[in-house]
Amino acid sequence: MNLWLLVRTTLYAVLAVSSFLTWVLAAAFIGKTESEFDTYYGSTACLLASGLLAFFTLPVLHFMFHRRGKASMVGSLAVELAVVFVLWALFLGGAAGMADRLPGLSSTYCDSSVCSLGRSVEAFAWISWVMLTFLLVGLITFGALGHKRRGSGVWKEPFSVDAGTGHAAGTGATEKGVGHTAAAPPAAAPPTTAAPAPGANYNETRPAEVTAV
Template sequence: MSFDLSSTVRRGHPIAFGIFALFSLIVAIISSAVVASFNNNGQPSDKVVRDSTRFMIFAGWWSFIFSIVYIVLFLTGIGGFLSSIASHAVFIVLTWIFWLAGSAALSSKVGDVNCSDATKAGAVPYVPSCTAVKTIVAFGWIGWIELTFLLCIIIMLGVKAFTGGRGVSDGFA
C-alpha cells in the first residue's frame, strides 16, 4: 500500500522552511544585537556566553540564507541536484549540528539563571543582555526541534525515494 506524498510535500516544504527561516532570522537579529551590546559595553567575562552568542549569529544567518535559497529553488523547480533530497539532507544535518552546539553551549551557562535575581546580585557578567541571551537559547532550541522534525521527514522521503526506484539526488515531488 503506497500513497502519494507529492502534494503534501509541495505545500509543506515552503511552509516548514519559511517557519525555520523566521526562527533563524529572529536568532540572527537578537544574537547580533547582543554581540553589539557586548562590543559597546565590554565583553562578558564568561567566554562560553561570548563565543556561543557569536556562533549563534553565524548559525542564524547561515540558516536564514540557505532556507530562503531552498524555498526559492523548490518553488521555481530549478536547481537540479541543489534542490534534491540529498542536498536537503546535507544542509539539514549540518545545520542541525550547528543549532545543537550553539543552543547547548548557551544553555549550559544561562539555562537556570534568573535574570531578575542576577541583576540585583550582580552575579551574572552579561546582565544587560541576560534576557536576550535566554531568548536566543529558547529560539535556538525551538529551531533545533524543527530541524529534528525536518530531518525525520527528509530521511523518510529519502528512504521512500530509494526503495521506490528513484535516487536521493532526484527532486522531492
C-alpha cells in the same frame, strides 16, 4: 505526500523567521556583552553564524530550486538533506553551549537587558533547531520511501518531484499504464473442416449433388 509538501513549506517559513530573529538577537547580545563585560561567548557567535547561514541559504534552496521541480544537483534531495543536517548541528551546538555556559539566564534573579537578550537568543535558537529536526526526519523518511520504490536516483532529484518518489508529477497516468496494459483478446481459431471418420456411411459424407443422381 502532498500534505508533507505543505508541512515542509510551513517549516521552512517558520525556520526563516526564527533564524532571522536568532541572527539579529545574537548580534545584539554580543554587542551588549562586549560593551558591558568586554567579552562575548563563542556559543552566541555560533548562533549568529547559524542564523545568518540559515536565513540566506534555505529560502534560496527551497524557492529557487526545490519548488521548481527541475532535476539539478544543487536542488537535489541529497544537497537539501546535507544543508539541513549541517544547520541542525550548528543550532544544536550553539543552543546547548549557551545553556551550558550561561545557566544563569534562566534564573528569575537575572532581569537585566542582557539576560533578556540572552534568553531570547536561546529560545529562538531552540525553535530553529526543532524546525530543522522535523525537516531532517521528514526528508530522511520520504527519501527512504522513494529509494525503496525506485532506487538511489531519488536522492539526485528535487524533493518536490512527486513528493520524493522520483516520478514527475505529470507522468502519473503514463506510469500507471506501464505493466497494467489490458491483455489482447485471444485470436479466434480458424474454422476447420473435420475429415470424415473411417468407416462412416459413405452416403452421409458425399455431396448432395452426387447423392441425388
